[in-house]
Amino acid sequence: MKHSFFAFMRKTGTSLPGFRLTLGATLVWAGFLVAFPLCALLARPWQDGVGAMVAALHDSRMFAALWTSFSSAAIAAACNVPFGLMLAWALARGQLPGRWLADALIDLPLALPTAVSGITLATLYGPNGWLGAPLSRLGITVSYTRAGIVVALMFVGLPFVVRAVEPVLRNLPHDLEEAAVLLGARPWQVVTRVLVPPLLPAVVTGFGLAFARGVGEYGSVIFIAGNQPFRSEIAPLLIVVRLQEFDYAGATAVALILLVISLLVLLLVGSMRRKLALWSEPA
Template identity: 60%
Template sequence: MKPLTVTVLRPTRRHTLPGFSLSLGLTLLWTGLIVVLPLTALLFRPWHNGAGTMIHALYDARMHAALRVSFTCALLAVLIDLPIGLLLAWTLVRYRPPGHRVVDAMIDLPFAIPTAVTGIALATLYGPNGWIGSISSQWGLKLAFSPAGIVIALTFIGLPFIVRSIEPVLRSFPKDVEEAAFLLGASGWQRFRLILLPTLAPALLSGVGLAFARGVGEYGSVIFIAGNQPFHSEVAPLLIVMRLQEFNYDGATSIALILLVIALLCLVAVSRLRRSVSSGLVREDGA
């Protein structure tokens, strides 16, 4: 009779995911090479020849004006995108009008079209000879080649970020919650304000953050429609290009670093806001 052998099955893998350490290693390597390395270079380059370039950039009045233009226009564009994006996502998900699939595909176009093409097309449309520009100029409204032009370009660029971040949340939002609210006598506005908006708020905020960050850094589409007048319609990324044109790499990276730090602060603020909104949501649910 053979002796009884017992094989103890031990879990050999510590992680449920196969190849965890390999994938983690690869991910960290790629992130390091593609994101961290260039950003580190950006951190160190401005100090190449002492702190002078950075101090100069920090106190340059034209730079302040350009930052103000970039951030104000990006903010305005996001504020315009917010209701339009919400409406668009709502229509696409809830009403499914004829041709909604086409509209759905078209929303991503601003991602796909080269930004220069966007800029030229918008400048043509809103320029003094364009379809919209010629009508607006009759009312004394100058759209292209002014800060308004920048807002128009950034609105176009930012819209998909808003729509695409709300859409999935809206789609998975249980209808019965709204129905219950309706049966309990909530009006349309109350259902929107008290049920829908709090649920959508985190997604909306992340969309806002993405669109805003993209708008602040946008160059290609903006320069064709902005007019690029110093102190008036000159965006910060254009100043970077100017420094590069002077072969002044330190100056260019100084502006880039300032832009990066402010954008980072904005994104952190948005994500904190989003977290406080979502935790507020959980509390209200009684969880």
């Protein structure tokens, strides 16, 4: 493998000048920014010995926080899919009078500080908030519950679904829909057989991005979650708690599990996206 690498670096005749130099610089830069920190995270939990790592893993509070983070992120990402599809359809195919304003509002959660969004959501959905007070009269409590976590994650994850689907929908030829209608297809057949197949890879991509953002979200969640252990405590908050207690083994154990499970989920999403892309291509 080492011989092949140096042979590749010495090889000449590429169409792009300086390709191997820029490729090597890119790999080194990506290694310092991505690979080295991940390797350090993988190695750090084992520095105190296997016994310390095993003891840190025997923590029911940790597994409750992990379940809260992953389940809430999955529910929020799944809820964002239909809403994101509708918003992407309105932006790509509809003639909205204030389209530039709608574009800005959709991207606002990406630019807004997470603490600001968390305080805003907690104020709106609090017991005396504009939305929380009417919901409480109906017997629905959002703030300081798991529902509040899902709402916060939906807020920060919706732009990922919209921005993943909108370009594909915008570039989808209208001729396909018109041909299907001329051939006698009903509206639901046009949607399920003409529009949905090419959109599936983009939908899966948006779901994966929203899920990944939701798993690691911190600022917008802690203000509305209530942060009750075994009920509404998320894994990123537990990492901060363990660090404040100087329990570095416990903090790195939570971080390692988050890294491994998130990586497996993203690999699964990528595999599904590739399979759906091949399935949607014409024979």
